[in-house]
Amino acid sequence: MSDESSSSGILWFLAGLGIGAAVGVLYAPKSGRETRESIRSAAEEGRDLVRDRARQYRDQASEWVDRGKDAVQQQKDQIRSAFEAGRQAYREATTEPVPEVAPKK
Secondary structure (H helix, E strand, O other), X not given: OHHHHHHHHHHHHHHHHHHHHHHHHHHOOOOHHHHHHHHHHHHHHHHHXXXXXXXXXXXXXXXXXXXXXXXXXXXXXXXXXXXXXXXXXXXXXXXXXXXXXXXXX
């Protein structure tokens, strides 16, 4: 849960930083062309940042999926092993030789 809140906080911080930078660029004493270039540059940087974050989150999610698959496989192996041990114990219990009774005289 703390990972989600810290990630959310970072994203809000970056969003605020981007908005602040955009407002600062708009009010800066530059020509229209320079301002548009600055905005374009900031937008490209933001796009790259979002792309990198998305890649990181996708990789992390993939890693979690792999861990989950490994955990499920381990559980399946343990259950299969326990089932086979129970089956073997049943076979041994049901196939024990019956002791021979000596004939009465």
